[in-house]
Amino acid sequence: MTTAVTATDAAPLTLTDVRKTYLARGREPFEAVKGMSMDIRPGELIALLGPSGCGKTTTLRMIAGLETVTSGAIAIGDRQVQDLPPGKRDIGVGFESYALYPPLNVRENLAYGLKARRVRGAARQVDQLAARLEMSDLLDQRPASLSSGQKQRVALARALIRNPRVLLLDEPLSHLDAAQRQRVRRELKVLQREFGYTTIVVTHDQLEALSLADRMAVMNAGVIEQFGTPDEIYDDPANMFVADFVGEPKINLFEGTAVRRSGGTVVRAGRDGRLAAYAPAATDGQAVTVGLRPQDARPAHDDEPALAARVVVYEDFMEFGLATLEVPGVDGRIVAQLPHGVRWRRGETRRIAARPDRVYLFDTETGTRIR
Amino acid sequence: MAREMMPGRRRFTAGSVGADLLILLWFVFSLFPIVWMVLLALKTRSQQTSTYFAFSPTLENFGTVMSRRGEDLTSVNFSGALLSSVLNCGGAVLVSLLIGIPAAYAAGRWKYRGSEDLMFQMLSFRFAPELMVVVPLFVIYNQTGLFDTTYGMIWVLQLVTMPLVVWILRSYFQDLSPELEQAALLDGYTRRRAFVMVALPLVRPGIAAAALLAFIFAWNNYVFPLILTDSEATTVTVAVTKFLGGGGQAYYNLTAAAALIGALPPLVLALTIQRYLVRGLSFGAVKA
Numbered sequence: 001m002t003t004a005v006t007a008t009d010a011a012p013l014t015l016t017d018v019r020k021t022y023l024a025r026g027r028e029p030f031e032a033v034k035g036m037s038m039d040i041r042p043g044e045l046i047a048l049l050g051p052s053g054c055g056k057t058t059t060l061r062m063i064a065g066l067e068t069v070t071s072g073a074i075a076i077g078d079r080q081v082q083d084l085p086p087g088k089r090d091i092g093v094g095f096e097s098y099a100l101y102p103p104l105n106v107r108e109n110l111a112y113g114l115k116a117r118r119v120r121g122a123a124r125q126v127d128q129l130a131a132r133l134e135m136s137d138l139l140d141q142r143p144a145s146l147s148s149g150q151k152q153r154v155a156l157a158r159a160l161i162r163n164p165r166v167l168l169l170d171e172p173l174s175h176l177d178a179a180q181r182q183r184v185r186r187e188l189k190v191l192q193r194e195f196g197y198t199t200i201v202v203t204h205d206q207l208e209a210l211s212l213a214d215r216m217a218v219m220n221a222g223v224i225e226q227f228g229t230p231d232e233i234y235d236d237p238a239n240m241f242v243a244d245f246v247g248e249p250k251i252n253l254f255e256g257t258a259v260r261r262s263g264g265t266v267v268r269a270g271r272d273g274r275l276a277a278y279a280p281a282a283t284d285g286q287a288v289t290v291g292l293r294p295q296d297a298r299p300a301h302d303d304e305p306a307l308a309a310r311v312v313v314y315e316d317f318m319e320f321g322l323a324t325l326e327v328p329g330v331d332g333r334i335v336a337q338l339p340h341g342v343r344w345r346r347g348e349t350r351r352i353a354a355r356p357d358r359v360y361l362f363d364t365e366t367g368t369r370i371r
Numbered sequence: 372m373a374r375e376m377m378p379g380r381r382r383f384t385a386g387s388v389g390a391d392l393l394i395l396l397w398f399v400f401s402l403f404p405i406v407w408m409v410l411l412a413l414k415t416r417s418q419q420t421s422t423y424f425a426f427s428p429t430l431e432n433f434g435t436v437m438s439r440r441g442e443d444l445t446s447v448n449f450s451g452a453l454l455s456s457v458l459n460c461g462g463a464v465l466v467s468l469l470i471g472i473p474a475a476y477a478a479g480r481w482k483y484r485g486s487e488d489l490m491f492q493m494l495s496f497r498f499a500p501e502l503m504v505v506v507p508l509f510v511i512y513n514q515t516g517l518f519d520t521t522y523g524m525i526w527v528l529q530l531v532t533m534p535l536v537v538w539i540l541r542s543y544f545q546d547l548s549p550e551l552e553q554a555a556l557l558d559g560y561t562r563r564r565a566f567v568m569v570a571l572p573l574v575r576p577g578i579a580a581a582a583l584l585a586f587i588f589a590w591n592n593y594v595f596p597l598i599l600t601d602s603e604a605t606t607v608t609v610a611v612t613k614f615l616g617g618g619g620q621a622y623y624n625l626t627a628a629a630a631l632i633g634a635l636p637p638l639v640l641a642l643t644i645q646r647y648l649v650r651g652l653s654f655g656a657v658k659a
């Protein structure tokens with residue numbers, strides 16, 4: 001056992017086709033996780049992002065050993081852990097509810113995790129970690145007297161104190177207010193880099209995921225829709241779900257028809273709208289769903305294919321403006337984010353376009369990307 | 372209407388005075404039988420049927436009840452019955468805690484086939500009239516030698532104490548975040564140690580409340596000791612009535628004194644752990 005505060009051996013974490021079926025009485029068996037596979041490198045910070053109920057917590061709990069694995073394998077380093085009890089997996093978990101023991105003060109709470117293993121020098125280790133996390137002044141307080149931000153830090157410290165090989169955090173920032181959230185998010189990233197733990201953070205906040213993670217897994221209904229770097233997820237979404245789920249303001253999705261031409265692909269949308277798209281795999285005349293991020297829409301030049309649209313609302317946010325547009329023949333409205341200084345007025349008709357590689361085409365039936 | 376409530380100062384309005392008067396009236400009304408009993412316990416035998424409030428009080432009755440003299444009068448060993456009650460009820464509560472705490476933990480933590488039915492089944496012991504089961508029990512007890520024994524009473528009082536303990540404590544365990552124990556599991560504690568070291572200390576107020584309630588219910592039980600005991604293991608509830616005597620030998624003053632003594636142990640217990648009791652009776656809520 002080392003007494004150093006930094007991780008000595010961050011481990012790779014591998015999930016292979018992990019599944020979880022909940023069997024509840026009087027209900028159909030429910031498959032909450034449907035074959036997850038992930039290769040996580042040592043020291044990597046992974047975000048699990050997805051809507052409520054998609055199986056993020058279930059996945060985390062299976063890795064920690066708090067939930068049985070219905071099938072599949074989980075390995076930490078070269079050790080298969082899926083059948084080991086939680087205490088033998090060498091995993092630190094930051095619980096959403098903090099899981100701090102009310103009758104004990106912070107110092108005792110931190111030492112608690114070391115007591116079970118009869119670690120020598122526990123007191124010094126607690127002091128060191130507390131100093132490192134800048135919470136030495138909290139050590140003698142009871143959990144009840146801490147703010148939620150402080151509880152969050154103590155919960156994190158409690159997960160770190162045993163120097164685990166893998167760190168799992170379930171919605172670590174969900175109880176914090178917006179300002180605290182930003183601060184703790186940055187702290188978390190700095191600490192993770194410094195300690196070097198292989199880490200999974202569960203979140204349903206895309207901003208958190210995009211800003212924290214080395215790579216992120218976007219989950220939906222028990223499957224990983226896409227696993228990649230934040231840039232890949234944002235710039236190159238694998239399907240309609242990912243494109244729709246990640247991005248603020250939300251991506252515009254509307255029906256269109258692909259038209260193949262010698263110069264590339266153009267999609268027709270609405271009565272006479274056209275957009276150039278980069279999608280060699282599209283077939284001529286194919287019905288598609290077009291995805292266009294508000295950030296990618298821009299005022300069109302005179303000589304390029306464009307969508308002509310009537311301005312319904314223009315909102316000025318100082319750094320940028322948001323125009324809500326109506327394109328004749330297109331269901332729903334289209335939002336375009338315009339640079340500072342471009343002011344469109346309600347009722348005007350304007351033309352918008354985008355770089356062809358930023359116009360995404362999706363199979364309307366399956367939602368998969370056509371590229 | 373924004374009416375300011377100043378701490379330490381009250382507004383006297385017609386409404387609030389009227390409400391206070393009503394409460395006072397209710398208080399007098401509900402305490403009256405107890406006052407009557409106390410007065411009766413302080414009277415001599417010749418005064419026991421008089422309704423005068425003016426009399427010369429005596430503590431003699433308490434001595435008579437507790438001593439052999441009371442036994443000579445009514446052939447009931449009241450001090451022995453008091454001890455039996457303590458043993459029966461204490462034993463019954465102890466057994467219920469020993470078995471009921473793990474049971475409540477399991478019932479609060481895990482759902483399994485039939486778990487709800489099982490819990491309801493247990494609660495239904497409290498609904499069923501005791502008289503329904505006591506006659507067959509009488510036959511069984513007579514044949515197995517459990518009749519008029521402390522073991523027998525502890526055994527049958529489980530019908531009273533066990534459902535209380537399990538139901539109260541289950542709600543306590545349910546209120547406890549399972550993540551506390553899970554954190555301990557991750558630290559390398561075994562399930563059992565996580566239960567003993569993490570969950571158990573946090574439900575101490577619940578255990579105190581459940582134990583006390585169970586004790587009081589067991590103490591007040593009348594039907595089981597009436598039918599299933601005779602002299603060895605008989606309890607205060609049965610013994611008190613013996614002072615009413617048979618054949619015109621009613622000692623109302625002794626009955627009152629005995630009843631007062633009999634009411635004392637649960638009262639003292641309740642007062643000593645009152646702090647826990649208030650929280651305990653609100654069924655849970657042990658948040659940090």
Ligand SMILES: Nc1ncnc2c1ncn2[C@@H]1O[C@H](COP(=O)(O)OP(=O)(O)OP(=O)(O)O)[C@@H](O)[C@H]1O
Pocket residue numbers: 022023024030032050051052053054055056057058059204
């Ligand atoms: N013990 C259980 N028994 C039955 N179904 C469960 C159980 N735990 C979770 N589920 C179901 O499994 C699905 C996934 O749950 P999970 O808690 O993993 O979601 P999540 O992605 O963490 O959601 P959230 O963002 O709301 O925390 C949900 O539909 C949930 O209802």
Ligand SMILES: [Mg+2]
Pocket residue numbers: 056057058
């Ligand atoms: Mg969750």
